[in-house]
Amino acid sequence: MTIVRSISAFVDHNPIYYSNGFINIEINMPIKLAGIIVLLLASTIAACGTQESNVDSGNRDGILHFGNGTEVQGLDPHVVTGVPENHLMYALFEGLVNKNPYTLEVEPGVAESWTVSEDGRVYEFVFRETAKWSNGEPVTAKDFEWSWWRALQPALGSQYVFMYFPIKNAEAFFREEIKDFSQVGIKALSDNILRIELANPTPYFLQLIDHYSMFAVHRATIEAHGKASDSYTQWTRPENFIGNGMFVLDEWSLNRHITVSRNENYWDIDKVKLNGIKFYPIDSLTTEERMFRAGQLHRTENIPIERIAWYRDNMPELLHIAAYNGTYFYRVNTRREPFGDVRVRRALAMTINRDLLIASVLDGIVTPSYSITPPGILGYQPPTLFKYDPEGARALLVDAGFPNGNGFPKIELQFNTSDQHRKIGVAIQQMWKKELNIDIVLQNRDWKVYLDNESTANFDLSRAGWIGDYVDPNTFLDMWITDGGVNRTGWGDPEFDRLMLIEAPKAAGRDARFAKFNAAESLLMKNMPILPIYTYSSKHLIHESVRGMPSNVMDHYNYKYMSLQAKPAEIAQKDEMQAEGGE
Amino acid sequence: MWRFIWIRLLQAIPVIFVVITATFFLIRKAPGGPFDAEKPVIPSVKRALEAKYNLDQSMWEQYVSYIAGLFRGDMGPSFKYPGWQVEDLIASGLPITAELGFYALLVALAVGVIAGVIAALKPNTAQDYIPMSLAMIGICMPTFMLGPLLVLLFGIHLEWLPISGWGDLPGDKILPSITLGAAYAAYVARLSRGGMLEIMSQDYIRTARAKGLPERVVVIKHAMRGGLIPVVTFLGPAFAGLLAGSFVVETIFQIPGLGRFYVQAAFNRDYTMILGTTIFLSVLIVMFNLLSDMLAMWMNPRLRQQVSGKR
DSSP states (O other): OHHHHHHHHHHHHOTTTOOOSOOOOSSOHHHHHHHHHHHHHHHHHHHHOSOOOHHHHHHHHTEEEEEOSSOOSOOOTTTOOSHHHHHHHHHHOOOSEEEOTTTOOEEESSEEEEEEOTTSOEEEEEEOTTOBOTTSOBOOHHHHHHHHHHHTOGGGOOTTGGGGTTBTTHHHHHTTSOOOGGGSSEEEEETTEEEEEBSSOOTTHHHHTTSGGGOOOOHHHHHHTSOTTOOSOGGGSTTTOOOOSSEEEEEEETTTEEEEEEOTTSTTGGGOOOSEEEEEOOOOHHHHHHHHHTTOOSBOSOOOHHHHHHHHHHOGGGEEEEEEEEEEEEEEOTTSTTTTSHHHHHHHHHTOOHHHHHHHTSTTOSEEOSSSSOTTBTTBOOOOOOOOOHHHHHHHHHHTTOGGGTTOOOEEEEEESOHHHHHHHHHHHHHHHHHHOOOEEEEEEOHHHHHHHHHTTOOSEEEEEEEOSSSSTHHHHGGGSTTOTTTOSOOOOHHHHHIIIIIHHHOSHHHHHHHHHHHHHHHHHHHOSEEEEEEEEEEEEBOTTEESOOOOTTOOOOGGGOEEOOOHHHHHHHHHHHHHHHO | OHHHHHHHHHHHHHHHHHHHHHHHHHHHHSSSOTTOOSSOOOHHHHHHHHHHTTTTSOHHHHHHHHHHHHHTTOOOBOSSSTTSBHHHHHHHHHHHHHHHHHHHHHHHHHHHHHHHHHHHHSTTSHHHHHHHHHHHHHHHSOHHHHHHHHIIIIIIISOOSOOSOSSSSTTTTHHHHHHHHHHHHHHHHHHHHHHHHHHHTSHHHHHHHHTTOOHHHIIIIIIHHHHTHHHHHHHHHHHHHHHHTTHHHHHHTTOOSHHHHHHHHHHHTOHHHHHHHHHHHHHHHHHHHHHHHHHHHHHOHHHHHHHHHTO
16 A cells, blocks of 8 residues: 555645746756756665675675575475575584585584494494583484484475485385384484484485485474474574574565574584575576675586586686586486387487587586496496487487488477577587488476476486485486386386396495496486486686685585685785885 | 445455365465475475475365464464564565556656646547547556666666665666556556546536636646546556556566565475465455545545445
């Protein structure tokens, strides 16, 4: 109603509408008014002048201005998924262990130390006495026991609950086949000892418990705002929030920002150099890049691909591009002809000129991929079983009964609406047309329609991407077991299932395990239910004043390592000015 | 007059009801659901979520319980941001979008009326052509182009103004208001020129001049009141349009308003949020149309007589 009133008030009192004769000016009235308005506007603008940017004030006050993609869905570590949430979880909570951002090796967190039994199935974590919640209460093994019990409640709806499944009976408890939680391998032996029993030795278990879905939450706070299994209650609002991370939640302003500040109760607060972080949800890549250029952000979540060349030429020191734990590929629906024939699938994969594609469409920022697992995760190397070979592909197509593409049905490639997916699709469409003389139709779809088509197998070829959930090849390979939830290609092989589900978990030592993975992955790539295209890169713009934010394959941040320092040039300038003033 | 308002309000009820019903069933017909994600949700988890949002009931049961909720002022929790009620989200975005819309309207009126009146005073001269050509450019130039241009010039090149946010940094409201107002300023300019041209040839203007009134008084006191009626009738739909259409500007300038929620909701299949914002905006549009009709009546005695003559 105030708006309504203001408009009528505006009309009532505006001299343009009513003249009571008090204005006695010689020149034409409207022109005069226009002049006044222009002057007013100009003076407002000039008054703003050149102001201190967020980066400058942030460097001075120790506040990191962090571009964070989209608005977070929530702040409950057992409920949320997604990268923006991920960045907040590591600021607000801490797990049993942390990760070193340089090496990705595990470092002590809430747990001061731990022991592993000889068969690799029992872990005992010793809690540090100084670990505290943000209200000063100690973080105990019982907190973790209760939190993990909560995460396994089906009614809570945790989408990362599979992270718990290596633990003995955790999956059965989640599926309500076991009602008694004491049969699950999670037990607080005392306030400061947590004993975890696994179903099978899981060499990457320590990497899992660094994931936010396995963090602890403050029981009393959650129970004060609903049942343990209620998701999205008021406990994550700033006025109620209690966490155990380096920072506490100060303000959550939807679509505007989330601010966190130092948690003075954090056990290692002396090592934390930042005073706070301001997370900005920015949907538009171009807006984010402009904000960065105007000095309003220290770090962006992404970079518009068309801006990369400019930064590379002019400000390479701000550009941070690194291999990322993810693969871009096309799913092939093997239930549909002609894709039931492996020769057709292989022919398609062999005629994608990945080097050309990356150089021309992707500005050279990613690396070609010939398998599903990105190379080099903890030393694992995926097999390369084919190369760009149009000649060989044509021969395969002849064998499959489509010489020179004759008789090849018109097939459709679906992708979720995005300029980049379209560009890649167009390039590959051209390659297949040129080398194999086959026609495909590009079809962009709204995200939800795209997902619906994928899950109901209503596609020929479908763009896809997969980001690893943890640092282990398993996260890229176990999805291809027969009828796995994200397999969606219709392909399955009992031998592959056996390698992944039985042999690999039992393998002794990392090398033996990786050998099993390699055998499984070779099987997958011989059958080619997917066409790998490239390994993702993380792309960020990071201001020079930010220290301790290294690139790594998980794009993982550990805020404890970060600090802000004004640019050396600025320091030099200041020193110079002081020197001059001194004289 | 009151009778007129009552009739219009009563007419609005079936309109809004149709909007609610059509939106409710149409969004559920769109492929994909609110819980579809790249990683499939575990079936038992999905069932728990669906039960939480009554999605396990039949479509009609959901419809009836939604309408019942509306009468209690309960629009349900957002699907995408489940920690928030839809009415809370609207309440958080609305003041910002309304403020943005209001400033944009001020820009549109100030620039548009002045340009239109100047143009109408000397039709078919340079004083007419220049502002009207600018207005045409303004109409043709989409906000997603004007916004970034202004940002590049005033924000990044000259560093005079902040380029994002709303109320975070001094002066950050200026560029979005100008960007959003520009297209409407152009419309206002054309409307006020047309209206003024028509009025300036009326008999009563000739009478005013014959009385020996200075031109200034003739224009401001006598001509503008009638000449700006088209602008006033445009105000209602324009303000509603500013609220509903601020999405592009809110995205460019990183403003936490209603428009961003609205469009995100559609992409996310956030059923309750789509419904809530649609209902809210349709009510607004109906209200503003009524309001601008009332304003026009107040400014135009002939219309007023028509309505009260029916008594």
